[in-house]
Amino acid sequence: xxxxxxxxxxxxxxxxxxxxxIPAAPKGCGHDHYVHALEHHYPGFKDRVxxxxxxxxxxxxxxxxxEIYRIPVVVHIVYKDESQNIxxxxxxxxxxxxxxxxxxxxxxxxxxxxxxxxxxxxxxxxFELAGVERVQTEVTFELxxxxxxxxxxxxxxxxxGSDAWDTQKYLNMWVCNIEGGSxxxxxxxxxxxxxxxxGANAPSPELDGVVIHQEVFRRTGTHTASGLLGLDEVTIxxxxxxxxxEVGHYLGLRHIWGDGLLSIxxxxxxxxxxxxxxxxxxxxxxxxxxxxEQNSCGSGEGDKHDxxxxxxxxxxEDCLNSFTKGQIAIMxxxxxxxxxxxxxxVSNTIAIxxxxxxxxxxxxxxxxxxxxxxxxxxxxxxxxxxxTQGRMVHAPALGRPADRQTININGLPxxxxxxxxxxxxxxxxxKVVIR
Ligand SMILES: [Zn+2]
Numbered sequence: 001x002x003x004x005x006x007x008x009x010x011x012x013x014x015x016x017x018x019x020x021x022i023p024a025a026p027k028g029c030g031h032d033h034y035v036h037a038l039e040h041h042y043p044g045f046k047d048r049v050x051x052x053x054x055x056x057x058x059x060x061x062x063x064x065x066x067e068i069y070r071i072p073v074v075v076h077i078v079y080k081d082e083s084q085n086i087x088x089x090x091x092x093x094x095x096x097x098x099x100x101x102x103x104x105x106x107x108x109x110x111x112x113x114x115x116x117x118x119x120x121x122x123x124x125x126x127f128e129l130a131g132v133e134r135v136q137t138e139v140t141f142e143l144x145x146x147x148x149x150x151x152x153x154x155x156x157x158x159x160x161g162s163d164a165w166d167t168q169k170y171l172n173m174w175v176c177n178i179e180g181g182s183x184x185x186x187x188x189x190x191x192x193x194x195x196x197x198x199g200a201n202a203p204s205p206e207l208d209g210v211v212i213h214q215e216v217f218r219r220t221g222t223h224t225a226s227g228l229l230g231l232d233e234v235t236i237x238x239x240x241x242x243x244x245x246e247v248g249h250y251l252g253l254r255h256i257w258g259d260g261l262l263s264i265x266x267x268x269x270x271x272x273x274x275x276x277x278x279x280x281x282x283x284x285x286x287x288x289x290x291x292x293e294q295n296s297c298g299s300g301e302g303d304k305h306d307x308x309x310x311x312x313x314x315x316x317e318d319c320l321n322s323f324t325k326g327q328i329a330i331m332x333x334x335x336x337x338x339x340x341x342x343x344x345x346v347s348n349t350i351a352i353x354x355x356x357x358x359x360x361x362x363x364x365x366x367x368x369x370x371x372x373x374x375x376x377x378x379x380x381x382x383x384x385x386x387x388t389q390g391r392m393v394h395a396p397a398l399g400r401p402a403d404r405q406t407i408n409i410n411g412l413p414x415x416x417x418x419x420x421x422x423x424x425x426x427x428x429x430x431k432v433v434i435r
Contacts, residue, residue: 097240168341172209190338195275
């Protein structure tokens with residue numbers, strides 16, 4: 001689904017429910033009798049207990065129960081001139097934004113309005129940078145508004161773009177200058193999800209992934225989109241949330257307003273639904289605003305406002321801060337089923353000692369560890385150092401076969417470690433002793 005400053009998409013929607021579980025207050029088993037007795041001795045006790053229980057119910061989901069799913073990400077920087085060749089620090093910063101938003105560690109998470117506090121949660125999904133591809137090109141990437149075609153040429157080297165790494169195992173993210181003024185990014189959901197129309201998935205596996213306009217591939221700043229179809233220029237704050245939003249689509253989420261037909265021409269379409277039970281009934285997007293009064297499908301008592309805090313709304317990026325538990329259930333289900341290759345362990349590991357692709361020295365090592373490669377292919381690789389429990393003890397480092405990679409091991413306790421190198425769909429391993 002694409003993220004544009006104008007809504008241009010025609011989608012069909014289905015109603016699809018997700019169960020919501022709210023922890024029950026401890027009742028029964030003599031509880032009422034016990035409280036009654038305490039109330040007799042300490043007047044006001046019952047009110048206080050009820051208040052505490054109410055407060056607990058309002059809290060976001062507690063950080064427990066869910067296994068962390070970790071997704072390896074390959075970022076393709078497809079650029080025309082050096083000013084568009086985004087530096088590695090900025091790429092890592094964007095991965096950090098994803099890790100904050102998909103772990104509810106974003107600093108603005110507590111701005112969620114009280115009416116939504118009981119439905120938002122921590123998805124327990126994390127991301128790590130597995131590789132960076134840089135391709136310089138002369139080709140233009142543009143959304144064809146009239147023809148309706150997306151700039152998937154960015155995903156093909158034969159078309160001036162960069163070829164995907166195995167899309168079953170990596171989340172591929174292409175970053176380029178999308179011309180035409182309005183398209184900030186787009187992503188395909190997996191095939192055959194009940195709450196998506198047929199054919200919304202990628203046209204072929206090697207085109208699966210996320211595309212982001214280079215202007216919004218960052219944590220801070222503003223972006224001005226040129227006037228389109230006679231409209232005025234629009235300036236929006238950038239907080240890296242286009243990426244969060246597109247990864248939400250990639251993991252199966254629809255727009256919170258359900259993409260109803262009428263919403264395309266600006267009329268709230270309250271029959272459309274996003275397939276998520278705990279998001280409010282919302283008939284149109286928040287139009288890159290954050291209006292606390294907007295309630296596009298108001299229906300009396302208990303009805304909630306439009307949820308401009310939801311990452312799957314089109315609200316200002318500095319108002320987006322939450323996924324709901326129903327949305328989280330969909331994303332985790334997609335990772336357990338349609339996109340399970342992203343979180344499966346790599347099974348065939350190559351021993352570095354038995355192979356000429358990489359040399360790791362010295363071993364035993366002290367202070368620094370060096371990695372060199374004899375690979376002809378200059379595709380970047382990722383290095384991880386793990387302890388005997390498999391825990392990473394060093395932030396993942398990126399290297400290229402043409403360069404010698406240095407890992408600083410100062411400060412690590414002496415002992416046995418494992419060095420893991422990931423390149424493409426290959427995984428290399430060597431035991432390393434640190435003195
Ligand atoms: Zn979208």
